[in-house]
Amino acid sequence: MSDREFGGSDDLSLPKATVQKIISEILPSDLAFAKDARDLLIECCVEFITLISSEANEIAEKEAKKTIASEHVVRALNDLGFNEYVEDVQETALEHKESQKVTREKKQTKFEASGLSAEELLRQQEELFGSARAKFDQSHAASGPA
């Protein structure tokens, strides 16, 4: 949530340190990247994001979809001449979907792992309610007269 620190309008940029780190990962160590070049690069990156998202948004709107999905981004990349990114991007999308599946199925387990039907669970809850009510009544009965 460190992202939240930069509230307001001037947060529409990428973190400089992260960008610098990525640059140094790309470049061989004997090459330096000037600060002004980095700032310009960040601007270019933001422009790239904006370009892709507005193109993807248009594609999504044409399909009467309210949410921009991965296929819209992929098509936007194709339309804008970034075809060579598509393969990697799709791979990333798949990876992400896999990881999502994992968490989703884990969420399911909680119910399934209980091995109880919905009926049984409801009954258990009723029992809990009952015992809580009894406790509440008891304490009231105790504290009431006093």
Next chain:
Amino acid sequence: MEGYPSYPPQGGYPSNQRNNSYPYPGTYQTPVSSGPASVQNSQSQQSLSGELYGSQPSSQLYAHQAYQPPTTRQLRSYTSNAYNQAQQMAAMSAGPAMGTQFGQSQIEYVAAPYQQSYQPPHPQTVVPATVTAAAHQVIASDVDAPSERVAKRPIQHVNIKTKFPVARIKRIMQADEDVGKVAQVTPVIVAKALELFMVSLVTQAAEQAKVRGSKRITAAHLKLAVNQEEQFDFLSDIISKAPDIPTAGEGNGKAAASGGNSDGGNVNIIEEDGAPPKKRRGRKKKVSSDDEN
């Protein structure tokens, strides 16, 4: 809002149990009477609601449910209307006061009647037990999944370990007023595309610097790289404010360098003087240096 006025039966659920365990906020108690006639659009839903809440006592529904517990997974396999409606209703009925367990049981509650009357010709309907078993198998294999994914990563040919903050990218995307909702994957893949874009742009700027015999990549090199590549045409507005590479004379170069860096024109000049012989040589002998390379 269409499906749900019909959802809670008129006068509440027949059994006390239901009433207690589903503490609906007042808004959910919309009377049914106005619902079916005006709001409901599909016949199947109409007949269903009749079956569900009119003729059939709900205890029977539960009995049916107990015999054939449909799983959420099974529900997902229906691509039919019934599935969508069930999901819609389930989503809407998942009231704020409801716990996870009840949210899930809710889905089943809605699902059971559909299953009964709709009978989609899906093979899985008949064997919910195996479906559940399959689900468990997948769950069991989840334990191995993360390590597998970690192992996959280094194989990717771009060896960028640092990742862009996905939340930030999402916000940059949504800074555009037109952009509404964005799927969860979308910023992730945009981040990937951005990474590839950066690799390509930085590499080309590095090439420009190399050609000009500079070890330091400046905004001017970036500009050259952008101008050279058709793919980067969309950056021309941004890049136009960058200094030109000092091709047209050294004065120009120095002015541009200091102009591009407000905090230290002097520093830049000094730096340029430090590395300058190289740079100037590379520039002036552009034609000959091309031969060298």
